Amino acid sequence: MRIGILTGGGDCPGLNAVIRAIVRTSENRYGSSVVGFRDGWRGLLEDRKERLRFDDRVDSILARGGTILGTARVNPEILRSGLDRIQQTLDDNGIDVLIPIGGEGTLTAAHWLSESGVPVVGVPKTIDNDIACTDYTFGFNTALAIATEAIDRLHTTAESHQRVMLVEVMGRHAGWIALHSGLAAGAHLTLIPEQPFDVEEVCAMVKRRFQRGDSHFICVVAEGAEPKPDSMTLREGGVDEFGHKRFTGVAQQLGAEIERRIGKEVRTTVLGHVQRGGTPTAYDRVLATRFGINATDAAHAGEHGKMVALRGSEIELVSLGEAVDHLKVVPQNSYDEAAAFFG
Numbered sequence: 563m564r565i566g567i568l569t570g571g572g573d574c575p576g577l578n579a580v581i582r583a584i585v586r587t588s589e590n591r592y593g594s595s596v597v598g599f600r601d602g603w604r605g606l607l608e609d610r611k612e613r614l615r616f617d618d619r620v621d622s623i624l625a626r627g628g629t630i631l632g633t634a635r636v637n638p639e640i641l642r643s644g645l646d647r648i649q650q651t652l653d654d655n656g657i658d659v660l661i662p663i664g665g666e667g668t669l670t671a672a673h674w675l676s677e678s679g680v681p682v683v684g685v686p687k688t689i690d691n692d693i694a695c696t697d698y699t700f701g702f703n704t705a706l707a708i709a710t711e712a713i714d715r716l717h718t719t720a721e722s723h724q725r726v727m728l729v730e731v732m733g734r735h736a737g738w739i740a741l742h743s744g745l746a747a748g749a750h751l752t753l754i755p756e757q758p759f760d761v762e763e764v765c766a767m768v769k770r771r772f773q774r775g776d777s778h779f780i781c782v783v784a785e786g787a788e789p790k791p792d793s794m795t796l797r798e799g800g801v802d803e804f805g806h807k808r809f810t811g812v813a814q815q816l817g818a819e820i821e822r823r824i825g826k827e828v829r830t831t832v833l834g835h836v837q838r839g840g841t842p843t844a845y846d847r848v849l850a851t852r853f854g855i856n857a858t859d860a861a862h863a864g865e866h867g868k869m870v871a872l873r874g875s876e877i878e879l880v881s882l883g884e885a886v887d888h889l890k891v892v893p894q895n896s897y898d899e900a901a902a903f904f905g
């Protein structure tokens with residue numbers, strides 16, 4: 563059998579571990595070959611690929627961040643109108659099953675290809691941890707560790723200056739990184755996209771903390787957090803060519819508003835892509851490797867139109883259609899757990 567693979571959307575620590583596991587399992591367990599398409603779906607549109615073998619190079623990528631295949635975004639309309647070209651590329655390269663490794667966007671495209679008759683097995687990746695039907699995606703644990711260490715460090719400098727520190731972490735639609743790093747690092751408030759915030763309430767919480775003699779206030783803000791409509795207005799950033807909302811820096815704008823309203827000194831840190839780069843944690847290497855092995859098994863077992871998923875401690879197969887039906891956002895009870903430490 564000949565397996566095609568690609569990595570799509572934002573890069574994520576652990577992608578290389580999946581690639582390595584697919585190549586190893588295909589060769590060793592099934593005597594199959596693997597073709598890696600370059601730069602996400604673009605590689606399939608332009609027939610850019612490389613034959614992957616389990617040599618020293620592929621063996622050594624386990625701990626390396628990013629993706630050796632490259633990743634890119636393609637406007638969904640262009641992708642849809644390129645279906646014939648994609649199918650031609652798959653035929654020309656003799657691909658029996660395609661394994662796209664990506665987030666909700668890449669997997670939506672994978673589902674749509676699967677519906678058009680292409681044999682597909684999806685592998686979920688994202689630091690945001692917002693793919694439905696799987697308990698965790700690889701990349702999340704690494705991003706969480708980086709965010710937690712950064713917030714730990716902010717505590718001491720904030721205390722020394724009696725400052726309010728806002729730290730903005732990634733999380734476009736779902737606040738998992740913010741929620742967990744806030745819990746792990748003892749934040750005094752965490753703002754996430756699922757729970758619109760009221761600036762007046764945030765200011766009152768900050769004031770109360772300093773009035774009772776505490777020396778600092780740490781607030782974790784997910785990049786997609788939004789104020790309640792009558793509370794404050796964020797600058798508009800429009801939408802990029804791939805349909806993603808452009809953020810304008812919620813933490814910076816909230817910080818300015820806190821200073822204006824209550825006169826406390828605020829500093830803002832935006833962690834950005836530091837959260838996505840570098841070597842994956844041991845947890846992410848293991849999860850990514852298990853996803854790669856199980857996706858290869860599914861491809862050979864004819865389990866098409868499925869996605870590998872972590873359920874408890876087991877790797878299971880779920881329907882790709884169900885997995886991309888909605889995003890896994892932070893439920894109220896999880897936010898309530900974190901809120902027990904607010905203020």
Ligand SMILES: Nc1ncnc2c1ncn2[C@@H]1O[C@H](COP(=O)(O)OP(=O)(O)O)[C@@H](O)[C@H]1O
Nearest residue numbers: 570571572635636638664665666667668670671
């Ligand atoms: N609704 C869609 N239909 C078809 N293709 C899509 C769709 N959404 C996204 N894609 C394709 O998947 C790519 C990756 O999606 P994106 O949301 O950027 O990353 P991720 O896979 O990490 O969520 C997009 O650039 C686009 O080519």
Ligand SMILES: O=P(O)(O)OC[C@H]1O[C@](O)(COP(=O)(O)O)[C@@H](O)[C@@H]1O
Nearest residue numbers: 571572665687688689690732733734
């Ligand atoms: O800067 P980029 O590459 O456009 O991506 C930024 C986005 O990608 C992420 O890091 C991960 O999202 P995906 O895994 O869905 O691509 C988001 O948290 C962030 O909003």
Ligand SMILES: [Mg+2]
Nearest residue numbers: 571665666667
């Ligand atoms: Mg996406």
